[in-house]
Amino acid sequence: MTILDVLFWVYALAAAGGAIAVVLTHNVVRMAFWLIVSLGSTAGLFFLLNADFVGTAQLLVYVGGTLVLLIFGVMLTASGPFINMRTNPGEGVLAGVIAVSLLAAIASSVCRVDWEDVSQRTAGPRGFNPQQELAERYYPPQSGSTSRAIGAALLGVRVDRDLGTARTNLSPGYLLPFEIASVHLLVVLVGAAYLARAKRRVNDRRDSEEPTGTQR
Amino acid sequence: MQAVGLNTYLFIGAILFVAGIVCMATKRNGIGVLMGVELVLNGANLNFVAFSRYTPLGLDGQVISLFVIVLAAAEAAVALAIALNFYNNHLTIDVDRADDLRG
Numbered sequence: 001m002t003i004l005d006v007l008f009w010v011y012a013l014a015a016a017g018g019a020i021a022v023v024l025t026h027n028v029v030r031m032a033f034w035l036i037v038s039l040g041s042t043a044g045l046f047f048l049l050n051a052d053f054v055g056t057a058q059l060l061v062y063v064g065g066t067l068v069l070l071i072f073g074v075m076l077t078a079s080g081p082f083i084n085m086r087t088n089p090g091e092g093v094l095a096g097v098i099a100v101s102l103l104a105a106i107a108s109s110v111c112r113v114d115w116e117d118v119s120q121r122t123a124g125p126r127g128f129n130p131q132q133e134l135a136e137r138y139y140p141p142q143s144g145s146t147s148r149a150i151g152a153a154l155l156g157v158r159v160d161r162d163l164g165t166a167r168t169n170l171s172p173g174y175l176l177p178f179e180i181a182s183v184h185l186l187v188v189l190v191g192a193a194y195l196a197r198a199k200r201r202v203n204d205r206r207d208s209e210e211p212t213g214t215q216r
Numbered sequence: 217m218q219a220v221g222l223n224t225y226l227f228i229g230a231i232l233f234v235a236g237i238v239c240m241a242t243k244r245n246g247i248g249v250l251m252g253v254e255l256v257l258n259g260a261n262l263n264f265v266a267f268s269r270y271t272p273l274g275l276d277g278q279v280i281s282l283f284v285i286v287l288a289a290a291e292a293a294v295a296l297a298i299a300l301n302f303y304n305n306h307l308t309i310d311v312d313r314a315d316d317l318r319g
Contacts, residue, residue, distance in 0.1 A: 008220045012228045015262075019235035019255050028245050035251050038232070042258050045228070049269040054278050054285075058261075061285050066254065066292045073247050073296045077309045085244040085310065092242065099238045106230040115222050115271065123272040146278060153279050160275045174279050181286050188290040195297035 008048055014041035026084050032071050039063050053147040154178045225266035232259030246299045246309045250292060257288045 018038030022031050039062050046055030149160045156173030236255030243249050261281040268277025303309050 005220055008224075012224070016228055016231040016235075019232045022251055022255065023235050023239045023242070028247055031248055031251055035254065038255065039258060042232070042262055045225070045262060046265055049225070049265050051265045051268065051278050051281075054261075054265055054281050057282055057285055061289050062254075062258075066289050069292055069296055070247060070250060070254075073250070073299060076300060077247065077303045085248075087242050087244060095238050095242045099234050102237065103230055103234045106234070107227055110223060110226045110230065119271045146275065149275055150279060150282070153275060158275075177283060181283055185286065185290055188294055192293040192297040195294070196300050 004048060007044070011041045011044035011048065014038070015045060026086050028074050028078055028083055028085075032067065032074055035070070036063060036067055039067065051146060053145075053150050222266055222270040225270075226263060229259040229262040229266065232256075232262060244310050244312055246302065246311050247296075249311060250295050250299070253295070254288065254292065257284055260284060 015038050018034045018036075018041060021034040022038065025031055025034065039058065043055045043058040043063065046052075046058055152159045152173075154174050155178075156175035158171040158173055161171040232255050236252045236257075236259060239252030239255060240249050241252075243252065261284050264277040264281040264284070267273045268275065268281075299309065302314060306313060
């Protein structure tokens with residue numbers, strides 16, 4: 001058992017335990033804390049999967065941005081009775097039964113698939129060797145960086161697939177989804193600012209509509 | 217104890233997914249429902265990155281998980297604005313009270 005295995009089990013237990021604690025606790029502030037634990041441990045799992053850029057983005061965007069936004073929401077709405085809101089015990093038992101059966105269904109269907117065989121069949125004519133993939137195709141472990149290949153893929157150039165091959169047709173990149181996501185973010189920011197703006201009261205509107213000639 | 221492989225990562229992702237589903241279904245706090253959505257998206261992300269490591273999916277899985285992260289941030293911003301608007305109008309965050317459109 002290497003140090004990577006130990007790290008995997010630590011992060012996996014923290015991620016799964018944090019997620020279960022989010023479900024089980026009733027205090028919304030503690031739910032936010034356990035969500036931070038779960039998402040941060042998932043970033044650690046990303047690092048263990050050689051996905052350094054995705055792990056960094058998870059830490060920066062999710063833990064640093066989205067969760068801070070959620071905690072602002074908790075602070076703005078958690079007043080008095082809304083900090084602890086409990087469901088019926090009967091509903092909790094029903095949800096537990098459904099959760100266990102759903103987890104059993106997913107786990108059994110995952111275990112039934114032979115992923116090695118699927119990888120070999122979907123790899124194409126070259127075949128698939130994970131170590132060779134890591135060493136040759138992209139992110140050589142000694143440099144330990146996927147950010148250059150991911151940035152080139154977002155610009156539409158697949159250096160991880162096309163570099164060093166003799167083919168004349170290039171692999172498709174992600175330029176159009178990247179642009180769509182950027183426009184989508186702009187629209188979302190405008191929409192969120194519009195939805196969350198401070199409402200003007202009726203008196204204010206009447207005051208502003210009077211032609212008094214005062215400076216706005 | 218079996219060696220760490222694709223199945224263990226998929227199992228962790230399944231736990232995150234199921235926890236998020238239960239959180240969405242049982243929480244009465246609107247912010248709690250949003251946290252359930254984040255858990256579900258995170259479980260899907262873990263599956264994508266695990267497939268990109270252990271199958272020929274390659275870098276595509278990591279790019280898709282980046283898109284999921286970005287869209288989850290956008291979704292959280294809009295949903296939080298809606299939740300704050302609901303709180304301003306109804307003075308509660310209980311999603312069971314949001315029955316204005318009930319016929």
